[in-house]
Amino acid sequence: xxxxxxxxxxxxxxxxxLAAYAANPGAKILAGGQSLIPLMSMRLTTVSExxxxxxxxxxxxxxxxxxxxxxxxxxxxxxLHAHEEARRVQPMLHAALSHVAHATIRNRGxxxxxxxxxxxxxxxxxxxxxxxxTLTVASTEGxxxxxxxxxxxxxxxxxxxxxxxxxxxxxxxxxxxHGIAFDEIARRHGDYALCGLxxxxxxxxxxxxxxxxxxYISVTETPIVVDLTECFPDGIDASSLVAAGExxxxxxxxxxxxxxSAEYRAQLAxxxxxxxxxxxxxxxxxxxxxEVTA
Amino acid sequence: MTxxxxxxEPVETIRLRxxxxxHEAQVPPRRLLSDALRHDLGLTGTHxxxxxxxxxxxxILVDGQPMRSCLMFAVSAQDYELTTVExxxxxxxxxxxxxxxxxxxxxxxxxxCTPGFITTITAGIAENPDPDRAEARDMISGxxxxxxxxxxxxxxxLRAAEIQREDAQNGDGEEQGR
Ligand SMILES: Cc1cc2nc3c(=O)[nH]c(=O)nc-3n(C[C@H](O)[C@H](O)[C@H](O)COP(=O)(O)OP(=O)(O)OC[C@H]3O[C@@H](n4cnc5c(N)ncnc54)[C@H](O)[C@@H]3O)c2cc1C
Ligand code: FES
Ligand code: FES
Numbered sequence: 001x002x003x004x005x006x007x008x009x010x011x012x013x014x015x016x017x018l019a020a021y022a023a024n025p026g027a028k029i030l031a032g033g034q035s036l037i038p039l040m041s042m043r044l045t046t047v048s049e050x051x052x053x054x055x056x057x058x059x060x061x062x063x064x065x066x067x068x069x070x071x072x073x074x075x076x077x078x079x080l081h082a083h084e085e086a087r088r089v090q091p092m093l094h095a096a097l098s099h100v101a102h103a104t105i106r107n108r109g110x111x112x113x114x115x116x117x118x119x120x121x122x123x124x125x126x127x128x129x130x131x132x133x134t135l136t137v138a139s140t141e142g143x144x145x146x147x148x149x150x151x152x153x154x155x156x157x158x159x160x161x162x163x164x165x166x167x168x169x170x171x172x173x174x175x176x177x178h179g180i181a182f183d184e185i186a187r188r189h190g191d192y193a194l195c196g197l198x199x200x201x202x203x204x205x206x207x208x209x210x211x212x213x214x215x216y217i218s219v220t221e222t223p224i225v226v227d228l229t230e231c232f233p234d235g236i237d238a239s240s241l242v243a244a245g246e247x248x249x250x251x252x253x254x255x256x257x258x259x260x261s262a263e264y265r266a267q268l269a270x271x272x273x274x275x276x277x278x279x280x281x282x283x284x285x286x287x288x289x290x291e292v293t294a
Numbered sequence: 295m296t297x298x299x300x301x302x303e304p305v306e307t308i309r310l311r312x313x314x315x316x317h318e319a320q321v322p323p324r325r326l327l328s329d330a331l332r333h334d335l336g337l338t339g340t341h342x343x344x345x346x347x348x349x350x351x352x353x354i355l356v357d358g359q360p361m362r363s364c365l366m367f368a369v370s371a372q373d374y375e376l377t378t379v380e381x382x383x384x385x386x387x388x389x390x391x392x393x394x395x396x397x398x399x400x401x402x403x404x405x406x407c408t409p410g411f412i413t414t415i416t417a418g419i420a421e422n423p424d425p426d427r428a429e430a431r432d433m434i435s436g437x438x439x440x441x442x443x444x445x446x447x448x449x450x451x452l453r454a455a456e457i458q459r460e461d462a463q464n465g466d467g468e469e470q471g472r
Contacts, residue, residue: 001345003344008323008369030370037365050323052370098372102436104353104360105415189435
């Protein structure tokens with residue numbers, strides 16, 4: 001239960017970190033360490049050199065504007081969760097972060113780190129995909145922006161090249177007449193979910209259903225977003241919610257493990273799909289009411 | 295570069311601020327903060343259970359916020375004020391509010407999990423000085439206890455908050471170690 005030996009660097013400038021990473025592409029980046037250190041302690045991964053980015057002050061920021069929320073690689077889950085402006089601009093961040101681990105883990109773990117970790121059981125990779133967000137990465141060659149759709153290429157695998165450090169992520173603001181909800185079932189609150197989803201639901205001007213998109217966790221190998229709009233031609237009722245659950249399952253691949261069988265996970269997906277769409281619909285109506293009366 | 299006499303690997307000299315005191319130690323980069331506290335500094339109040347972030351026994355305060363000391367490397371912890379359970383007594387060495395509450399409410403049995411609860415609750419009641427039972431349960435939801443069944447720990451949270459409020463009224467709340 002102890003990590004194998006490695007060499008360690010703790011740069012205070014991004015340029016230093018990028019140079020160090022370019023010089024040793026076998027090195028690994030240490031952000032909050034809340035995923036990497038357990039893997040190292042259990043010897044599921046060994047690392048020859050660690051580049052600790054926690055000393056790089058410029059990566060520690062959260063900016064919320066009318067366009068959306070931009071957060072640096074050192075924004076801790078807890079800071080983003082508590083950020084009032086970020087919550088107002090894009091409420092999905094707060095809603096999903098409430099389900100990420102325990103508060104103690106959120107105090108150290110970073111949201112960008114969990115996106116880069118690309119665990120399909122993690123909440124934030126799918127949130128980035130569902131919201132159509134982007135990740136900005138830097139190397140000694142320069143910077144590039146990667147759309148969420150192009151980022152997650154396999155289980156725990158992203159499109160980052162060796163030598164690239166993720167510096168910030170961006171999620172667009174919630175548009176007018178839209179609502180969100182996020183819910184999941186975990187064995188204990190704060191554990192990774194057996195199944196969970198976030199929904200973004202848009203209303204037409206007269207209150208009909210314009211769009212319903214759902215992002216699922218723990219029931220596929222990579223983050224997945226399913227468009228369920230066609231299940232609701234005449235609004236939301238019990239039978240359309242059932243149809244949406246079945247439609248979603250066509251694209252999900254729930255697998256059994258020691259925590260839950262595949263059948264149980266599929267049943268959770270059905271139940272949660274109905275529950276979360278209903279909640280997102282209520283949220284959209286409440287926001288529409290506020291927009292109209294404001 | 296200095297080598298460790300026992301494992302023949304390179305070590306660094308680090309400085310850790312723990313409970314207001316600066317300590318120096320020679321550690322390899324892979325030394326977990328939990329091990330540095332216990333083995334290098336002899337502060338064995340911090341306990342180690344699972345060593346992968348799940349149980350909460352190793353929780354300490356980092357700049358006042360609870361974090362897992364088994365999920366940090368000692369070399370990364372040099373910029374912070376660290377507080378362990380040893381630092382949560384009153385200045386005269388008597389039990390601090392959370393420690394006193396655990397005693398009053400029989401909040402521990404074997405005591406293995408207790409340091410992690412004490413640190414977590416200290417930060418919890420600093421943020422929310424008057425929690426209800428549901429908030430108390432939420433506060434400790436990231437810590438495992440195999441003995442008590444949690445009822446008395448929830449009671450201890452409420453009692454600790456009460457003691458802290460009494461202290462604040464008596465004007466001696468500020469003196470308590472951080
Ligand atoms: C008990 C426990 C429960 C948890 N439960 C959940 C949960 O329910 N949901 C959930 O989503 N997560 C959970 N987590 C994980 C937590 O959210 C982590 O914080 C997160 O997955 C990783 O972020 P980090 O900053 O700690 O990254 P690290 O652990 O430091 O890094 C993770 C990986 O990403 C790479 N990396 C990190 N940052 C960068 C960067 N800026 N550029 C390039 N590469 C980078 C690292 O090299 C490493 O490979 C849990 C963790 C624990 C210990
Ligand atoms: S020993 Fe650190 S959380 Fe269990
Ligand atoms: S008192 Fe024994 S584990 Fe909590």
